Each structure stands twice: as C-alpha cells, then as structure tokens.
Amino acid sequence: MSSDRDYQVIGSRPIRHDGVDKVTGRAQYGADIQFADLLYGKILRSPLAHARVRSIDCSRALKIPGVMAVVTSEDFPDPIDKVSDLEGTTGTLSNVLARGKVLYTGHALAAVAATSVQVAEEALNAIDVDYEPLTPVLDVQEAMQDEAVLLHEELYTDVVGGEKSDRPSNIAKHLQFEMGDVEKGFAEADVIVEQEFTTATVHQGYIEPHNATAFWNADGQLTVWTSTQGAFEVRQQLSDMLHLPVSSIKVVPMEIGGGFGGKISVYLQPVAAVLSRKTGKPVKLVMTRQEVFEATGPTPASYIRVKMGARQDGTIAAATAWMAYEAGAFPGSPIAPGCMCVFAPYVIENGLIDGFDVVVNKPKTNAYRAPGATNAAFASETVVDEICQQLEMDPLEFREKNAAHEGERRIDGPVWPRIGCMETVQSARKHSHYQAPLEGPNRGRGVATGFWFNAGLQSSVHASVNTDGTVNLVEGSTDIGGTRASIAMQMAEVLGISAEEVHPSVVDTDSVGYTAVTGGSRTTFATGHAAFEAATDIKQQMMARAALIWEVESDQILFDKGVFSVTDESDRSFTFQELAGQLDETGGSVIGRASVNPPGVGGAFCTNIVDVEVDIETGKVEILRFTALQDAGKAIHPAYVEGQMQGGSVQGIGWALNEEYYYDEKGRMLNSSLLDYRLPTSLDLPMIDTEIIEVPNPGHPFGVRGVGEVPIVPPPAAIANAIFQATGIRMKTLPMNPARMLESILDASQ
Amino acid sequence: MKSIDYAAPQTLQDAIALLAEGSGKSQVLAGGTDVIVQFREGRKALDILIDIKRIPDLNVMDFDSDKGLTLGAGVPCCVVCETPEIKARYPGLVDAASLVGGTAIQSRATIGGNVCNASPAADTIPALIVHRAICNIQGPNGDREVPIESFCTAPGKNVLGEGELLVSFSLPVPVARTSAHYLRFIPRNEMDIAVVGAAASVTVDGSKKRFLSGSVSLGAVAPTPLLVDEAASILTDSEISDETVEKVCVAAQAAAAPISDMRGTARQRKHLSGVLTRRAIQKAIARIE
C-alpha cells in the first residue's frame, strides 16, 4: 500500500452524506429535540470559587407552581469510592453536582425541572444555600506551595516512583521522564537557552452549547438524547454514576455542533436523568453560553520552564522541561501528553521532563484538541527559535538536523515507527511561502513544528447490501467534521462502488457495537479500519455467492474494481450491483461486520509558517499569511483534511492572540461571553493555506494518520517566533494580546 | 427572567405618557441590542418595554440648509451608513455607526440607543461630540435641548428624567473645509467594545496650511465620553504640522483618565489616546477636499 496507488474513491471529494440536511437546517442537533410533555431543567451554580456547603434548602422552590422536582447530589448514589471519584475514573460525579464543597464559581449544586425555562429559573432563585466561604486558590504556582490552602483534604501526590506523598497537597501527580545525562549534555553545549512561560486558560469554543434530554421510563429503561463525541462513553459514565447496568441505558447521539474534546465528559446528562426519574417525564437541559464558559472543561493554564543546549553544529545536546498544568477543581489535566509531546519533533539524547498536575479553584479542565501539547510547544518551540537565533541558523534547517525519525527513541520512552516529521519540515523549506520575500517594517516570519500521537481504540460497524447494489453502513462515530464521508469512502473503495452508494448512519448505543469517542483523531483511522474490515467481509461473502451462481469454487473468483469474475478466463462477470440483485435467490442478505481495536496508530506532525505585521503603536498583531504543512498519512477526503488543518490553525491563532479566561481576585470569570472571550472572526484572518503530506502509516490499510488534533499545536509558537522577527521582542505569555504586546513594546523602548 | 409587558405606541404623546407612568421601570426599546441583553441577564429591572420604532418623530432624517440635520433617535446605524447626505456632511458619525457591533447589530442598533445606553465606550458619542450635536428631549414637562457632551452623566446613566424621551439629534451645517473622523482600538477587527475611541473634527483655511478650528473627543477613557477642551484651543488658528498635532495628542493623553479592566489597562489606554487622536486628525484632514 502506497500513496501513489490509483484509488477509485479515496482521495476524491464527494459531497458529504449529511450535507443537504446540514445546509437546509434539517439536521437535528441536541437542542432541537422536542417532545410533548417535556419539562425544562436549570442548574443552580455556586457564586463562590471555594466554599463548604453547609446546607441546601429547596422547600421554597418546590412550592412554586410549575416546579416538578429539585435534585442535589443526594439524589445520586454515593460514588463507588471517593478516590476514584476524585481522580475521574468514574467520571467525577462531584463535578456534575457538588458534594459538600463547591470548588469553582459555576460549580453545579442543584437542579430544577419545571414546565418552562422561566419557571425553572425562578425556582433557582428560591433555593437557599448556606455557604462557608474558603480562600480560593487561583494560580498554579501558588497552589503548589507547601502552605497553600487545599482543595481536597484527601488528595495526596502521586510522586515519581509510584508512591504517594505523606501529606495532602494540591499537586495530584508528579511525572518524570528521563533519558541520558542532561548535565553531561549541557556541558557539551555551545549555546544554552532557558526561559519560562505562562499560558492562560482557554476554551474549546464550540458554537453549540451542551445539551441533554433524558427520559427515565417506568420500566427502568433510561434513554438520553444528547450532542456528544461519544455515545458509549456517555452510557458508561451514566452507568457508573447512577449505578445502572449499561443494558438499561440507551444513548442517542444527536448531531453535534463542535466538541474538540469538550463534549466527552458528562455534565447535564446525569442531571437530566435523575430529574426525569423524579418527575416521570422527559426533561431537557441546555446550557447558556455563560455556563459553557464557567462550568464545562476548558484547557489548563500553565507555567512551563524549558532549557535547551545545542552545539555549534546545530545538534541538540540536552533539553529539560518543568511543566505545571492547572487541572482545575479535580485532578486530571493533560500533563502526561504535554510531557510526551514537548520535545517530540527532535532527537534528543539527554532529556529530563518533570510534569505536575495541580488542582486550583477553576472549572475541571478537559481535553482540547491535542490536550496539553499546545502549551508545551509554545514553550519548547520558542526556546528552539532562540537557539537558532543565537546559532544564526535557519530554524527549519535546525529542525531538519534534529528531526525525530523512525528508530529513534522519544524521551518518554517509545521508539518511533515510520513518521513524517522530517517531511513536513523539508516541505516547509521548499514551500513558496517560505521562499517568498517578506518586506516592510514591523513584519516578521516564524515557524514551529508540533506533534500529536493520535489514538486507536475500539470501533464497530456492520453493513448490509441492498438489492440495488447500495450498502447501508451502520456505525457509532458521531460526525463532527465529515467522518460519515471518510468512513463510507473506505468501504466504497474496497467494494469498488461509489461513495454515494454507501449510505452511512450514526446510530444509538443499542444499535451498533461498542465504539469509542469521536476524538483523539481516531475516527477516520479506527472506524475507517472497521469499515475496511466489514467491507472485506462483505466482499468475501459476495465472492462465495458468485461462486454459487457460477458453480465454481470460491477461490476461483476474482474481484477487482467492483467487478466479480472467474479465473477460468470465461467472460462471466458481475458488477457489484448485478450480484447484489441476486442475493435474495442465493441465500438472502449479505451483512458484513467488524469490531476493531487497531494497534497501528500513526502519529502526526505539523509545521507552520506564519507572517505577521505588528502595529508597534498599538500592539496589535495581524496575521498576513499562514501555511500549515501536515503529514496525514493518506488523506481519504482531502477537503475535510484541509478543513481540520484550517480549523485547528485558527483555534491556535485565537489561543495565541486573544483568548483567555479573565478572573477577578475572588475567582470569578469576568469574560464569560462571546463578546469578551474573543474567538477569531472572519475579519481577523487571511486564507489558511494547507499542504497535505502523505507518509503512509503502515498500521492502516490505506495509510491513514489521524489529522484532527496536531494542527492546533504549533501556531502560538510560530506566531510568537514571527513577532520576535518583527519586533525583537520574545513574548513568553499567552495570549499575546495587544495590551501585553504594547506593554512589552513600551517597556523595551524605555 | 421575569415577565414583562410590551407596548408599541404610534405617537410621541403616547410614548411619553407610558414612560411617565412607569415609575422608572419602563424601558424604551429601539434596536434592542443593548436593552434585550441587559433585560435577559437581569441587569435591568423593568416592567414594560415601550417599542418606539413606529413613532414618526423618531425616524426623521431631515436636511435643512440653515438648520442642518435633524436625525431621529430611532434611526438605525445601517440607515445612517447608507445615507449619502450624512456621509458627506457628518462622516465621523458614519465611521462610528459602521463600527457598532457588526452587520446584524447595525441592522437594529440605533444612534439614540447607543447614546442613551451611555457606555463610556460608546462609539457614536465621540463622533456626535465633534459634530456638535444637540439632543432634543421631550417629556411630561415639555421640551429641552442638551448638548451631546453633557448627555451622559456616569457609566450607564444619562440626563433623562422620569418620563423623558430622547427624540432626535440636531447637527449643525458644517462649515466649509471641515471634515471629521472617528476610529477606535479593539483587540480583534470587529465585534469588540472600544478599548479607546477617538473622534476629531478639523476646519482648515483655503491654503490648507492652517487649522481654523477643531475638536477632539475621546471614548472609553473616562466615566463618560470626553470633549478635550484644550484640543480646541490648540487647533484654533494654528499651523497644520506634526508639532501642532503632537500638542493635541499630549493634551488628549492628559485629559484621559482611564481605568484598567478586562478590556484594557490604564497604561495602554493612556498611550492609545495619543495614538488615536493623531490618526483621527490625520484622517480628518485627508478627507477635506
């Protein structure tokens, strides 16, 4: 299998199967669901960032006409054990509804179901909570101090070596990865750069707020309709939290308006379920935008120190990173992936990485597209750039010299299989963007490279052949970015039919085998692999039918580009469609199936080239030109691969230039609206140019590597490096918004 | 969110009567782009929305060669931007109206609403100030006029008394060889609230070598939009030069009294007051044919 192969369907750009519904407004997203007899739910949230909850009195609320039920954490069974609840292995029930303590402003405490949203809101105002305020901890470095106020008295640090610390701490985990001898390495270095960086909390920014509608039937069967990246994941979390067997729960995934990692954990679903159980009616909850910001799962703020030493010839001698990530109110920041990605684009013999998962009184963080990697790359790619500056070496040449490649070992342990890091860097060097002169004052060009390892995990599909030669493909991967198409295309390729002749459906958890989340850049890879296997199953069954019809042995049947024929060189043949028309008489329907957990995951690299212009009187940074070069292994549907690259790049641009959670000293987020949490608009951007590089992944039948996440990793560093070229100023804090940029410019001129 | 009443009076008298009986809890609804948000977020306690869009007096756009422009307070930003006579005579106002929110906001937001909302960062107010606008107010006790620079009294507060309605603006006929410009600084390129706003109007002599007069107004650097008095004196009968403009910028910076908040720092705003004043004056000069 090679990327030069002459594919019939793969690499083309068919119209996506759900496209017409989505451009006509017919597609049903979670909030669009409507039932007769529906009740509306609303959640009471803590106004304090840290407090003990002495009591919750719902009696006044229950008296309001139209209020049908009020629930608190008392309406949930206790978590199986406190430690696993804390560490999120059971989905952190205490985050869904607080138990005993509120740990961030916006933390849910209670919920109401009523006949209208208005009545539900009125009821919230009638719930009386007695809080004992505590001092909030709002900064990662402060939280790590010995004398810091503790969020969880029962949280001890998992220290390096597998033990636990002897006193409780806000540090949930200390990870360490080591290779070689960094002291010896730094001694060999001709240039050493050490810098520290801070990044602010940012949100995935999906346009569709969270939603859930639940109906707990009188027979104990619970159905939940929700926009989610993983219906089976929701089912499992509900099972854990409600102590219900998974067979009693059906999750129906509605269309989803963006996720980026933030719609995997449950927030509303368990609350909707218990409200429905209490009222006997379906209950719908939809978050407001303010709730989305304050009470879902943004990505960590962080403090990172990186030190790197290089020899005069441009080879890296040693590198260390000290990285502390804010987990929010409960442990579980993506510090581990951050540590694994920080130096991934480079071969480094001597490395030491320390990572800390630290709780603070902010919402519990969650996955955001290559979680943990963007923070790390901002730091490490800036240091690399400074090293190049001091060595007077072209930054892409430096990357080529040190590029990670097959057979080398990453600092955290794994040996690289075939990867495309070198290829993205080489392509960047040759790209017309990099060759184009950049003229004018206060303009600069920057580059950066990022990595994400991508996931495999389980997917199941089944598919049945219709007598007209089309195939109904049933799968469980919710479609956030065109994966119905990319999965159908892989089946179509095997069967020699067109993409349009495969009819994909995304179904509920009762109707398809276990399928892991649409996330981790795994869907085109793993569910596509399942579709490939199911198609192979269909092909073999069809070949057996042809053999039956032609009265030959199965191993005499040939199949190529959708045509069945016989090795005896007679001119007997069937197209797929013709043979499908004969299935009823030859034994009945043909149904193919597959369940996979493919081990051959391919990681992905992305290199950015960005040109900026800085208005040095105002500090505003304009992106003049942006190019992303990424190894996709094999682009099944190139338009949607380009789309992932462009979307991730623009999220990275927003992260770099304007997005942040702005807190007051009491731990209240002041900018929890799309007015002051500034996502890039169409007017803030140029076209985002992309180049898809294909270094096939040996672990997938068509060579696919996940593409969705890595694009968000390099942009902040690339932009910071461009700003340095434009102004001579190294920005070490994200976001590099105009206020900070101007302060740096004014400070530099004094 | 509590229940409210709604009325859509068709005459000024009916509107004033409704406002007067509302005991402070009646709210004028024009474009709604501020009021609806505030009501929904519980930031405004109100009993009744009084939709004034059907009242002819609030929708006038009347040009008179002596009296100038009478602009109804209910005229939306988009209409202001599309009216060539306004663009020709009061370009600063068109600059401002084209910057309020984005396309969909400008379809609804009105000049009067932007003024009555009295945000320190309102875009239209500095532009109206340098265009020397007068606010025409009617109420249960009769009519009165208030110069625009005195209309706002504190963040979110204005001079309107109980039962009073801002009906229209009067903008005088501009003197020959005059033009104006409004610009603002925002972190993105659209949709943001001004970090600093600056409007300048200049009148030059026939040789285009001297300022005859001028006016500078700043937004978002004080509790209300500012008229920079010293700028007017510097721009009276002075040479058009970088030095003169620089003096105006220094005066503007001195007049600015900004705070630090989540939209900007005091240091940043002080600095931008000077930068934007210069850019506003330069663009105003460039517009004079």
Next chain:
Amino acid sequence: MSITRASRKLHVVTQLNGQETEFLCAPHESLLEVLRDELHLTGTKEGCNNGNCGACSVILNGRLVNACLVMAAEVEGAEITTIEGLAPTDPGTLSIDRLHPLQQKFLEHAALQCGVCTPGFLVASKALLDRNPNPTEQEVRLWLAGNLCRCTGYDKIVRAILDTVKTGHQH
C-alpha cells in the same frame, strides 16, 4: 394604544419564508425562541443568546439580524427569511439541484464541518449577495464578522461564497 400585559399573549402575523404565518407569544419571548419552540423551525440556532455569534441569523425586512435580539412581538407585519426558506419551495423532490446556489457551493467546497453555524452563515451570505452581488474577499469577511465558526477557520466558507459570486447566484 394597546399594551400587552405579561399575563397575556400577543397575536402576531408575519410573512415567514414567503407564507403568511401567525403565532402567539409572551412579551418576553425572542423571535429566536418563537421560531424554534413555537413554529418548530429549528434550523436557526442558539449559540450565545446575546448577539455575538450569529448562529441565529435571519433576514428581517431585508436586513440581516440576530433573532435572539429581536423580541417576537416586534415582528408584527414583517417579512422574515430563515434558513428553511433559502432553498426554492417548488413541490417535488429536493435533489441537489434544488438548493440555493450558496447551499450548493457550501457543500462542494466543504465549507462546513459540524454544521451548526452553517444556517447562520448561509442566511448572512444571502443577505450580503442580495445587497452587494459582487463583493470582494474583504467585503465578505467584514460582512460575516458577526458569524462565528469554530471548525473551519472561515477559509472554505469565504471561498464558497466567492465561487457563488463568480458562477452566478441569481436564483
């Protein structure tokens, strides 16, 4: 002059997607709520409910507006176009050929990923082309600055609209 009291509903008659449509609404309800919950036209989406994301874009009396910032009571006698009214309303099969050119181009250019912002962008783009049939890229970007997309980075959306301009969008 009539005042609608909070305890009573208002009867509103509009021209919605070319059809005379009436509904009852409480004074506090927005046009967005009425479209979705009363009239079951859920193509118009809620993203922020305060005029900052454009997911609720509709055309009101020929102007692009955010339905979340229009009270339902205000649309008496008005003409409204929503996403559901973009494609031609000829009876018969809705095949790909029967979409508005903008819808067709969005599909061809893969100008949508999750699709939740797409109705808003399509309505906003139609409002643009109705007013300015030949916009430049900058004019497109400026017009659409109030419509947020988090998935696409806007590139393919802008290309789809410019392609619609080039290949003719008279409908």
